Amino acid sequence: MTVSITIDGRTVKVREGxxxxxxxxxxxxxxxxxxxxxRLEPYGGCRLCLVQIKGMxxxxxxxxxxxxEGMIVETTNEEIENxxxxxxxxxxxxxxxxxxxxxxxxxxxxxxxAYFYNLRENRFYGERRQYAESDGNPFIERNMEKCILCGxxxxxxxxxxGVSAIEIAYRGFSAKVCPPFEKDLDCEFxxxxxxxxxxxALMGKLSMGKGRQKDIEKVESVCPYCGxxxxxxxxxxxxxxxxxxxxxxxxxxxxxxxxxxxxxxxNSSPDRLKHPLIKRNGRFEEASWDEALDYVAQRxxxxxxxxxxxxxxxxxxxxxxxxxxxxxxxxxxxxVGTNNVDHCARY
Amino acid sequence: MQEGNIVVKVCMGTGxxxxxxxxxxxxxxEELETAGVSASVEKNCTVHNVGCRGFCAxxxxxxxxxxxxxxxYEYIKSDMVSxxxxxxxxxxxxxxxxxxxxxxxxxxxxxxxxxxxxxxEVDPEDIESYVNRGGYAALSKVLTTMTPEETxxxxxxxGLRGRGGAGFPAGLKWEFARKAVGEPKYLxxxxxxxxxxxxxxxxxxxxxxxxxxxxxxxGAYAIGASKGYVYIRAExxxxxxxxxxxxDQARRKGVLGDDIEGRGxxxxxxxxxxxxxxVCGEETALIASIEGNRGMPRAKPPFPAQKGLWGKPTxxxxxxxxxxxxxxxxxxxxxFAQFGTEKSKGTKVFALTGKVKNSGLIEVPLGISLRExxxxxxxxxxxxxxxKAVQTGGPSGGCITAGMIDIAVDYESLAKAGSxxxxxxxxxxxxxxxxxxxxxxxxxxxxxxxxxxCVPCRIGxxxxxxxxxxxxxxxxxxxxxxxxEKLSNDVRSASLCGLGQTAxxxxxxxxxxxxxxxxAHIHEKRCPAGVCKxxxxxxxxxxxCKGCTMCARVCPAGAIVGExxxxxxxxxEICVKCGACFxxxxxxxxxxx
Numbered sequence: 001m002t003v004s005i006t007i008d009g010r011t012v013k014v015r016e017g018x019x020x021x022x023x024x025x026x027x028x029x030x031x032x033x034x035x036x037x038x039r040l041e042p043y044g045g046c047r048l049c050l051v052q053i054k055g056m057x058x059x060x061x062x063x064x065x066x067x068x069e070g071m072i073v074e075t076t077n078e079e080i081e082n083x084x085x086x087x088x089x090x091x092x093x094x095x096x097x098x099x100x101x102x103x104x105x106x107x108x109x110x111x112x113x114a115y116f117y118n119l120r121e122n123r124f125y126g127e128r129r130q131y132a133e134s135d136g137n138p139f140i141e142r143n144m145e146k147c148i149l150c151g152x153x154x155x156x157x158x159x160x161x162g163v164s165a166i167e168i169a170y171r172g173f174s175a176k177v178c179p180p181f182e183k184d185l186d187c188e189f190x191x192x193x194x195x196x197x198x199x200x201a202l203m204g205k206l207s208m209g210k211g212r213q214k215d216i217e218k219v220e221s222v223c224p225y226c227g228x229x230x231x232x233x234x235x236x237x238x239x240x241x242x243x244x245x246x247x248x249x250x251x252x253x254x255x256x257x258x259x260x261x262x263x264x265x266x267n268s269s270p271d272r273l274k275h276p277l278i279k280r281n282g283r284f285e286e287a288s289w290d291e292a293l294d295y296v297a298q299r300x301x302x303x304x305x306x307x308x309x310x311x312x313x314x315x316x317x318x319x320x321x322x323x324x325x326x327x328x329x330x331x332x333x334x335x336v337g338t339n340n341v342d343h344c345a346r347y
Numbered sequence: 348m349q350e351g352n353i354v355v356k357v358c359m360g361t362g363x364x365x366x367x368x369x370x371x372x373x374x375x376x377e378e379l380e381t382a383g384v385s386a387s388v389e390k391n392c393t394v395h396n397v398g399c400r401g402f403c404a405x406x407x408x409x410x411x412x413x414x415x416x417x418x419x420y421e422y423i424k425s426d427m428v429s430x431x432x433x434x435x436x437x438x439x440x441x442x443x444x445x446x447x448x449x450x451x452x453x454x455x456x457x458x459x460x461x462x463x464x465x466x467x468e469v470d471p472e473d474i475e476s477y478v479n480r481g482g483y484a485a486l487s488k489v490l491t492t493m494t495p496e497e498t499x500x501x502x503x504x505x506g507l508r509g510r511g512g513a514g515f516p517a518g519l520k521w522e523f524a525r526k527a528v529g530e531p532k533y534l535x536x537x538x539x540x541x542x543x544x545x546x547x548x549x550x551x552x553x554x555x556x557x558x559x560x561x562x563x564x565x566g567a568y569a570i571g572a573s574k575g576y577v578y579i580r581a582e583x584x585x586x587x588x589x590x591x592x593x594x595d596q597a598r599r600k601g602v603l604g605d606d607i608e609g610r611g612x613x614x615x616x617x618x619x620x621x622x623x624x625x626v627c628g629e630e631t632a633l634i635a636s637i638e639g640n641r642g643m644p645r646a647k648p649p650f651p652a653q654k655g656l657w658g659k660p661t662x663x664x665x666x667x668x669x670x671x672x673x674x675x676x677x678x679x680x681x682x683f684a685q686f687g688t689e690k691s692k693g694t695k696v697f698a699l700t701g702k703v704k705n706s707g708l709i710e711v712p713l714g715i716s717l718r719e720x721x722x723x724x725x726x727x728x729x730x731x732x733x734x735k736a737v738q739t740g741g742p743s744g745g746c747i748t749a750g751m752i753d754i755a756v757d758y759e760s761l762a763k764a765g766s767x768x769x770x771x772x773x774x775x776x777x778x779x780x781x782x783x784x785x786x787x788x789x790x791x792x793x794x795x796x797x798x799x800x801c802v803p804c805r806i807g808x809x810x811x812x813x814x815x816x817x818x819x820x821x822x823x824x825x826x827x828x829x830x831x832e833k834l835s836n837d838v839r840s841a842s843l844c845g846l847g848q849t850a851x852x853x854x855x856x857x858x859x860x861x862x863x864x865x866x867a868h869i870h871e872k873r874c875p876a877g878v879c880k881x882x883x884x885x886x887x888x889x890x891x892c893k894g895c896t897m898c899a900r901v902c903p904a905g906a907i908v909g910e911x912x913x914x915x916x917x918x919x920e921i922c923v924k925c926g927a928c929f930x931x932x933x934x935x936x937x938x939x940x
Binding site for chain 1: 624626641643645646648794795796797798799800801802803805806807808809810813830833834837840841842843848
């Protein structure tokens with residue numbers, strides 16, 4: 001079922017039940033947002049997506065308002081832009097504004113909006129929230145002075161991850177996202193919160209100071225940790241992986257676990273194996289793949305001949321794909337001739 | 348009450364208890380018992396606790412009813428009881444000097460009591476006392492003779508509008524929920540009364556909890572709800588206690604719970620205590636709070652009548668709205684609609700406070716003039732000073748100037764004047780009140796009570812408050828008035844819920860009517876009302892000073908110097924502007940300004 005609505009003078013057909021924000025995006029009409037994430041429940045907190053609907057007394061948020069037949073929407077006009085400007089200005093009046101040294105610079109929605117609205121001056125400078133604490137965990141840097149309380153971290157932790165490690169505490173200007181009783185973060189450290197944060201309030205500790213956005217080359221890859229095959233984007237600076245993200249349009253919708261998101265240090269570890277090694281005279285020596293595979297085939301053949309196929313067992317890994325694991329058991333059963341095959345997560 | 352008996356009724360609302368009501372009750376019980384009064388006058392003597400009757404300024408109020416003749420005493424303390432028992436009850440001579448004066452009667456004359464008609468009469472902890480005055484008859488009538496649709500029709504016909512603030516027609520709300528698809532349906536009584544200075548809902552629950560319960564059961568029948576909640580703040584311990592007792596008694600009497608009055612209708616009520624967040628009076632935040640989440644509002648639609656508590660159709664009515672229901676059913680829609688104006692029917696309870704002589708809880712027909720409330724019921728301004736403004740609707744409301752005193756107090760007229768009826772707070776201000784300071788006071792409240800969810804409310808109200816603070820501190824800048832106006836309008840337009848949308852009202856309405864006061868603070872660094880400390884200077888008028896040294900003795904900062912019997916002097920750098928000298932001087936020699 002579709003309904004027909006008019007957005008900024010254009011009549012478009014959109015599916016029933018869609019929000020004005022969805023309808024606008026599907027038709028390439030830009031509406032600024034800070035608290036919206038299409039993967040999360042609408043929130044209506046940042047108020048940037050205010051639009052005017054003909055016949056309604058006050059502006060409404062596009063992210064929470066469903067379309068209805070014949071609706072006439074204006075996504076931009078002087079009044080709306082003035083309100084948006086005030087909102088961004090209010091946010092900046094309670095923000096460290098230290099973009100020069102902020103890790104998020106170049107990838108920060110708040111910075112983009114300040115640029116878009118050309119906010120050089122601020123009419124509302126006043127008290128700023130100031131927090132001294134630092135969190136002892138190894139993965140997530142929390143800088144709550146930069147938090148704009150869009151609530152995305154709280155929602156992703158609750159709605160997607162099902163962990164509910166953080167919530168908004170206190171009231172009014174003192175409202176703050178924190179773990180229970182303001183203790184240190186003690187969660188799965190999946191970093192989903194980091195991935196949705198529109199400002200520099202939540203950052204990955206492993207990436208801090210490793211490179212600005214302009215230095216980064218993005219390389220698409222697949223996470224090697226398990227058979228799920230999550231799509232990942234490696235952020236590479238000076239030939240070193242400094243961060244891992246994932247695109248929201250990937251099969252895993254941009255969600256990753258702690259290993260996929262933060263377990264990338266092995267990549268540039270000096271201990272990492274880059275060639276096959278064969279132990280000769282009690283010492284490992286570098287070898288070519290041909291050499292190594294020939295050696296394995298030869299030894300398997302010898303053992304099978306001398307002790308029988310059941311003297312050999314194979315163990316494969318959940319880090320392999322289904323196809324790889326299938327091949328491995330096929331190899332053990334058909335080529336080696338034994339049923340001694342197992343897997344860290346079992347067949 | 349039966350003829351020939353002697354009944355003593357002691358006000359035991361929060362005001363009465365604070366004034367010593369508990370001691371007065373026990374003093375009466377003791378005196379009546381030890382004096383063997385029942386035996387000597389051959390009449391049954393009983394002492395009852397009753398709820399608030401409105402005139403809190405005169406507590407403890409005591410009614411002594413002898414053979415149906417009621418005498419009301421004011422300012423009663425426990426040590427006065429023995430004389431009342433001795434002279435009035437035993438000898439039949441009321442203690443005239445303690446009996447209420449004429450102003451007690453003028454306080455009540457222009458009031459029309461519907462919701463409060465049984466408050467102060469019934470014992471809130473005894474269901475039978477409510478039943479004896481016709482209580483629960485409306486429920487029986489509805490269950491036995493009316494369909495849910497007819498019940499909704501009756502409430503619609505009465506014109507009852509929500510008493511919590513927005514004034515939405517109650518019958519229409521019920522109808523939406525009745526028609527909404529979803530099971531079970533919920534009825535919630537919103538007793539999260541949070542406006543500073545408001546005590547309407549608390550007094551109703553403390554004084555007559557059964558009227559609220561009866562209204563809820565009727566409402567539940569009308570919308571088809573099987574479960575109800577009373578969301579009440581934990582800061583109202585007495586109301587909670589009386590509500591608990593009332594719920595137990597109602598269940599035992601069969602007017603609540605399973606198979607109510609044997610008509611096959613089930614409805615029970617749970618109490619949910621609120622933690623004192625003002626925003627939880629907003630219905631979607633209230634629902635979130637009952638569900639165990641942080642009390643934060645969400646966007647509407649969907650409205651609670653479609654998707655409310657646990658995603659089910661839910662009606663949320665204010666205490667006073669529900670307390671009206673039984674009286675409407677009992678007396679008919681036409682009876683109710685005779686009070687009030689065309690669009691605002693019935694009566695409204697107000698908490699009349701501030702610089703008015705008779706402060707207290709009042710119930711008036713909607714449409715009454717502000718003048719009648721302040722001068723007839725309220726007895727005028729304290730100390731004979733000039734009325735300056737009236738603030739209605741609490742932190743969401745606005746100010747009405749003295750010049751508009753003949754305005755009708757109803758939803759439409761107050762809205763037109765830039766204020767609201769709101770939940771019923773009414774603060775009277777005189778010439779000694781600074782309007783900038785009043786706006787600051789309300790902003791302090793709203794910014795602290797903002798839930799923090801949306802940016803305009805969380806940061807906008809904070810910035811509004813900061814601007815007001817610098818104006819009252821004498822640091823106001825040119826352009827601040829315009830900035831206040833601009834930001835107020837933006838916060839009003841852009842905020843998510845009613846809290847933020849109405850928070851700038853006190854600023855906007857004072858700007859509208861008292862802009863000159865703002866200008867005086869900013870440009871002349873002067874507070875015309877003499878309230879803002881940093882803008883005050885105290886000096887001694889030499890021609891009036893007798894050199895009595897009183898001012899120098901009370902000055903906590905040692906800022907006043909001078910020889911005995913010679914004019915004194917205030918050293919401005921040392922003066923802390925506490926005003927002690929001003930209050931003390933008998934010769935009006937201290938000048939404030």
